[in-house]
Amino acid sequence: MAVKPIRTNRRLLSPLPSSEGKGAGLTAVGGRSSNNFIKAISAIVWKDLRAEVRSFELVSAMLVFSLLVILIFNFALELDIKTRQSVTAGVLWATFAFAGTLGLNRSMAIEKDRGCLDGLLLAPVDRSAIYFGKAISNLAFMLIVEAIVLPVYSILYNINLFQPGLLMVILLGSIGYSAVGTLLSAMSVQTRTRDILLPILLLPVVLPLIIAAVQASNTILAGDDFNSIKHWLNTLIAYDVILTAVAFILFDYILED
Amino acid sequence: MISVKKLVKRFGLKTVLRSVDFEVRPGEFVALLGPNGAGKTTFLRILASLSRPSLGEVTIAGYRLPHEAAQVRSTLGVVSHLPLLYGDLSAEENLRFYARMYGITNYRLRITEILEMVGLETRRRDLVRTFSRGMQQRLAIGRAVLHDPDVMLFDEPYTGLDQDASSMLDDVLKAVAAQGRTVVMTSHDLARAEDLATRFDVLSRGVIAASATSRQLKKSNLLTFYKQALAG
Amino acid sequence: MQQNKPLALRILDGISILLIGITTYLALFVAPTEVTMGAVQRVFYIHVSTAWVGMLGFIAAVIPSIIYLRTKDMKWDRIEVAAVEISSVFFFLAIVLGSIWARPAWNAWWKWEARLTTAAIAELLYFAYFMLRAGIDHPERRANFGAVYALIASVSIPITFMSIRWVDRTLHPVVFGVSKATSEIEMAMTFDMVKILLFAIFAFSIVFIDLFWNRIRLGDLQDKVEQLKLKVTS
Numbered sequence: 001m002a003v004k005p006i007r008t009n010r011r012l013l014s015p016l017p018s019s020e021g022k023g024a025g026l027t028a029v030g031g032r033s034s035n036n037f038i039k040a041i042s043a044i045v046w047k048d049l050r051a052e053v054r055s056f057e058l059v060s061a062m063l064v065f066s067l068l069v070i071l072i073f074n075f076a077l078e079l080d081i082k083t084r085q086s087v088t089a090g091v092l093w094a095t096f097a098f099a100g101t102l103g104l105n106r107s108m109a110i111e112k113d114r115g116c117l118d119g120l121l122l123a124p125v126d127r128s129a130i131y132f133g134k135a136i137s138n139l140a141f142m143l144i145v146e147a148i149v150l151p152v153y154s155i156l157y158n159i160n161l162f163q164p165g166l167l168m169v170i171l172l173g174s175i176g177y178s179a180v181g182t183l184l185s186a187m188s189v190q191t192r193t194r195d196i197l198l199p200i201l202l203l204p205v206v207l208p209l210i211i212a213a214v215q216a217s218n219t220i221l222a223g224d225d226f227n228s229i230k231h232w233l234n235t236l237i238a239y240d241v242i243l244t245a246v247a248f249i250l251f252d253y254i255l256e257d
Numbered sequence: 258m259i260s261v262k263k264l265v266k267r268f269g270l271k272t273v274l275r276s277v278d279f280e281v282r283p284g285e286f287v288a289l290l291g292p293n294g295a296g297k298t299t300f301l302r303i304l305a306s307l308s309r310p311s312l313g314e315v316t317i318a319g320y321r322l323p324h325e326a327a328q329v330r331s332t333l334g335v336v337s338h339l340p341l342l343y344g345d346l347s348a349e350e351n352l353r354f355y356a357r358m359y360g361i362t363n364y365r366l367r368i369t370e371i372l373e374m375v376g377l378e379t380r381r382r383d384l385v386r387t388f389s390r391g392m393q394q395r396l397a398i399g400r401a402v403l404h405d406p407d408v409m410l411f412d413e414p415y416t417g418l419d420q421d422a423s424s425m426l427d428d429v430l431k432a433v434a435a436q437g438r439t440v441v442m443t444s445h446d447l448a449r450a451e452d453l454a455t456r457f458d459v460l461s462r463g464v465i466a467a468s469a470t471s472r473q474l475k476k477s478n479l480l481t482f483y484k485q486a487l488a489g
Numbered sequence: 490m491q492q493n494k495p496l497a498l499r500i501l502d503g504i505s506i507l508l509i510g511i512t513t514y515l516a517l518f519v520a521p522t523e524v525t526m527g528a529v530q531r532v533f534y535i536h537v538s539t540a541w542v543g544m545l546g547f548i549a550a551v552i553p554s555i556i557y558l559r560t561k562d563m564k565w566d567r568i569e570v571a572a573v574e575i576s577s578v579f580f581f582l583a584i585v586l587g588s589i590w591a592r593p594a595w596n597a598w599w600k601w602e603a604r605l606t607t608a609a610i611a612e613l614l615y616f617a618y619f620m621l622r623a624g625i626d627h628p629e630r631r632a633n634f635g636a637v638y639a640l641i642a643s644v645s646i647p648i649t650f651m652s653i654r655w656v657d658r659t660l661h662p663v664v665f666g667v668s669k670a671t672s673e674i675e676m677a678m679t680f681d682m683v684k685i686l687l688f689a690i691f692a693f694s695i696v697f698i699d700l701f702w703n704r705i706r707l708g709d710l711q712d713k714v715e716q717l718k719l720k721v722t723s
Contacts, residue, residue, distance in 0.1 A: 036360045043357035051345035054384065115339030119400075121307055123358040124331040180641065187634050191624035200620055204613045205641055208648040215656060231655065239648055246644050250637045253558055257308040257630070269628030270719045 040125040044133025048107070049140065058103045062145045066099040070153060081158075088159055089217030093173070093210050096146060100177055101199045103141045104185040107134065112189045121255060131182060131251040135244075138185075139178040146170055165220040165229065172236040173213040176243055177206055183247040187254050212236045258283040258408060258439045259304065264313035266299055273299050275463030277313070283407070286440040288454035290447065290483055295460045297443040301412045304441065305335045318407055331359065334401035334438075337412040340393040341400065344386030348377055348396050351385060352403060359404040371399040375429055391422025398429050409433060411442040415449060427452065451479050459486035498702055505699040508692035512538070515685050523682070525594075532590040534686055538693035540583035540608070545697050546576025547611065551643045554636035566632035567708035569639060570622075575700050577615035580608045603654040610649055614642040 052058055073091045077084075111117040111134075120130050150170075154161045181202055188197040216232035261279035265272065273296045281287055291297050302308040303315060306326040315322040318332045335341075342351050349368060356364035372378045375395040385393060394414060401409060414430070415423055430453055434440055444450045450457065451471075457479065458468045467486035474482055516534040523530035550572035557565035587605055588598050599605065621638055625631040678686075 039360065040358050043354055047343065047346065047350075047354045050350060051343055054345040110343075114344065115337060115341045116343060118307055118335075118337065118339070119341035119355070120358070122305065122330055122333065122335055123355070124327050124360070125358060126327075180645075183637075183641070187621070187637065190630065191621065191634075192626070193620070193624040197617075197620060197624060200617045201638065204610055204617060205645045207610060208645060208652045211649070211652040211656065235648070235652055235655075239645075242644060242648075243641070246641060250558075250640060253633050253637055256633060257302065270715050 036124075037126055037129050040123065040129040041133045041136065044120070044130065045137045045140070048134075048137035051110075052141065058106050058141050059144055061106065062099045062103045062141065063148055065102055066095045066145060066149045067152065069095045069098060070149075070156070074156075084157060085159065085221060086218065088153070088157070088161075088221060089214045092149070092153065092161075092217070093214050095149065096142070096170075096174070097177070097203065097206065097210060098199070099145060100142055100181060101202060103145070104138055104178075104181040104202075105189070105195050105198050107138055107141070108182075108185040108189040109194075117255075127252045127255055128248055130255075131186075131248055134186070135178050135182040135247075138182050139174055142174045142178060143171070146174065159221070161221075163220055165226065166217055169213050169216045169220070169229075169233070169236065172233070172240060173209050176209045176236065176240040179240065179244040179247050180205055183251055183254070186251070190254070208235065208239050212239070258285075258318060259441070260314070260316040261304075262314040264300075264303065264315060265311045266296070266303060266308070267311045273463060274303075277460070277463070277465055279458070279465060281439055281441060283439050284437055285456055286434050286454045287442070287456045287458055288450035289441060289443045289458050289460055290445075290450065290486075291443075291460035292487065293445075296463055297460055298412055300460065301337075301410050301441070301443055305333060305410050306330055331404065332407045334404070334406035334409045335412075336394075336397050336401045336410070336414050338414070338416040340385075340397045342385045342393060342396060345384060347382045347384055348372065348388075349381040351396065352400060355400050355403055361404060364403075367403065371403060374402075374432065375399040376425065389422070390417050391419065391425060394418060394422065394426060395429055398426075398433065402433060407438060409438050409440045411440065413443055413445065415444065415446055423449070447479055447483060457482065459483060461487050494706075498699075498706070501695075501699045501702065505696045508695055512689045512692045515688065520685050521679060521681055527593075529590060529593050532586050534689040536583055536586035536590055537686060538689045539579045539586060540604075541690050542693050542697045543576050543580035543583055543608070543611070545694065546572045546574075546579060546701075547643065547646075549701070550576060550639050554639040557632060557636045561629070563628075563632060563712070564709075566635065567712070568705055569636060571701055571704035571708060573615060573618060573639065574704060575697065577612060579697075580611050580615075584608050584612070601653075603650060603657055606653050607646065607650040611646060614646065618642065 070091065073087075073094070077087060077091075111120065121127070150161045153159070181198075184201045184205070185198050188194055188201060191197055212232040212235040216229040216236070219229045219232075259279065259281040261277055264274055264277040264279070266274040277300065279300075289297055289300070299308065303310055303322070304317065306322055306329050309323045317329045320328045320332075322329055343354070346354065349372070352368045352371060353364060356368065361367065368381075369378070372381050375398060377392060377396055377399070380388070380392070385396065388396065398414075411430075414426060418426060427449070430440075430442075434453065442450065442454065454471060456468065456470045457474065459466045459482075467482065469482055512534065516531045520531060520534065522528060550569050553565040553569040553572065556562075557569060584605065587608075591600065592598055618635065618638055622631050622635050625634060
């Protein structure tokens with residue numbers, strides 16, 4: 001391969017206008033201008049989605065795993081059509097809970113392995129931008145997988161899963177799962193035991209989500225009215241709000257050295 | 258530009274940096290030498306604001322670490338032996354990502370300039386995972402210079418590079434240094450360091466054991482200087 | 490820090506042992522025999538007390554976590570670990586005793602009811618906590634991560650408890666009659682029994698303080714040994 005000579009004899013790199021680059025970092029106090037913050041979050045989300053479109057690593061792994069889990073449940077539970085309806089919610093949520101850990105693990109491992117986490121930490125933005133960026137892209141991946149699993153399950157078992165109430169529950173559950181999962185995966189990726197640690201850390205903590213989501217889903221699928229799931233929706237929302245706030249506050253502390 | 262006073266870094270009960278005093282004037286190119294485990298990477302990470310000092314003062318471009326870390330970061334460009342690049346993105350996309358992270362708005366022209374400077378203009382749309390190590394390292398330097406930092410920190414940049422790639426890196430480093438930036442580079446490779454640096458400091462047993470400018474040293478004496486510093 | 494156990498602690502040790510002895514005696518011999526369940530009900534006093542200590546330890550772990558994160562003083566990390574350890578052991582005891590007590594009443598060793606289940610989940614969280622710490626060699630990072638996980642877990646567990654409880658209430662018909670103190674187990678408590686129960690709780694609170702102090706001291710001593718080791722080898 002011909003090595004292109006590096007042009008060192010001309011004046012390299014015109015200086016950036018003072019409002020760019022280092023200027024931007026300085027004029028905004030400590031890089032905390034809200035504009036930069038949002039830009040950084042969207043840069044991270046965009047970067048994750050772009051990379052995923054190229055490689056399909058995360059979504060394909062999560063998807064295949066989900067389908068395998070459903071397959072196993074199919075044979076493990078051996079149900080007649082009537083009882084199947086009552087376990088649908090449980091099977092779905094178990095599937096999402098397990099498959100989710102794959103995506104979370106991989107998403108953080110990508111950052112850690114090529115030192116990219118340092119790259120993110122070196123940028124003059126608030127650490128929480130990294131948290132929100134990763135949490136949103138993790139959420140996006142989960143939702144994509146769920147969006148594929150739902151129709152597949154519907155077809156396989158002849159159950160209509162496309163009810164607005166159910167979709168709402170899945171969305172709320174996924175938000176909470178991502179919020180906590182991003183924090184915990186950022187921790188587990190920095191330990192010796194890495195991948196295997198994440199499910200152990202995450203699953204006991206997201207139990208309220210699973211409980212509420214399954215209860216609500218069951219009620220919706222059984223055709224009961226909205227009122228009876230109000231309580232569970234509140235639980236989901238409360239969990240999401242509280243845990244996201246706590247995770248966001250604590251995120252700084254896990255990146256220190 | 259860089260001022261380090263009585264820096265101490267402990268990991269639990271182990272002290273890696275005992276009391277480091279280190280001053281760098283603007284425009285200097287300092288080669289930080291030392292054996293493995295001397296704490297060079299730890300020291301550089303502290304300068305890069307990735308790690309907090311246990312005790313002592315670190316000031317870069319007038320900003321104190323760790324309190325004013327965010328301001329410091331915008332004046333720093335860091336290259337380590339890991340590429341800090343995303344394999345599934347193209348060279349251009351990587352630079353675009355970092356440009357956005359650093360708040361650079363008109364980045365199109367800048368990215369082209371950078372790619373030309375490091376000789377990767379023709380590969381701009383290729384995915385980084387198809388790049389050789391040398392190319393990745395050059396792109397990494399491009400990434401580090403993107404936001405026009407005053408201070409550059411290089412941690413063992415030549416690791417894993419072959420002869421060709423190393424001489425290309427030489428050219429890029431010289432170009433970067435010629436632009437008036439302040440550079441601190443850690444290295445095992447005395448010959449390379451000799452060529453590039455204006456000053457040589459030796460980190461040994463947690464302190465700066467010796468320091469000499471290239472004028473004070475005659476070329477052939479760098480090895481002797483280094484060995485003496487380690488022994489003493 | 491003294492090398493020998495401070496006198497106050499030694500006295501407290503003695504008092505704790507005494508209190509455990511008295512409580513056991515009261516539970517086994519003095520307490521009236523319960524009408525429905527018979528002798529096995531006596532386990533109840535210790536069961537509630539150990540669960541109580543578990544809860545104390547749990548709450549006692551939250552405050553040091555917050556303080557540690559703010560001050561980065563390792564002393565608080567040691568306190569936090571001590572609290573988590575004690576809580577995990579006592580919750581385990583509570584679960585085991587609860588099983589023993591419930592077996593004759595429910596005819597099963599386990600029931601997926603709110604309190605037992607939450608105690609089991611707490612054990613899993615503790616296990617995760619120790620696994621997390623074990624996987625980190627870097628001491629400050631270990632303390633940071635420990636504190637962060639402790640806080641996440643302690644926020645999540647109350648929500649878990651309330652959720653399971655709500656499931657119980659809405660789904661499971663009340664089988665034996667719900668009474669506040671016993672949750673689906675009918676138990677007639679006389680005034681004497683209440684007195685003994687309160688004493689048991691008091692006694693175990695003292696035991697908790699004793700164990701807590703001892704454990705913190707142990708952590709401090711361990712730390713000192715590490716420092717001395719380092720001095721000698723360097």
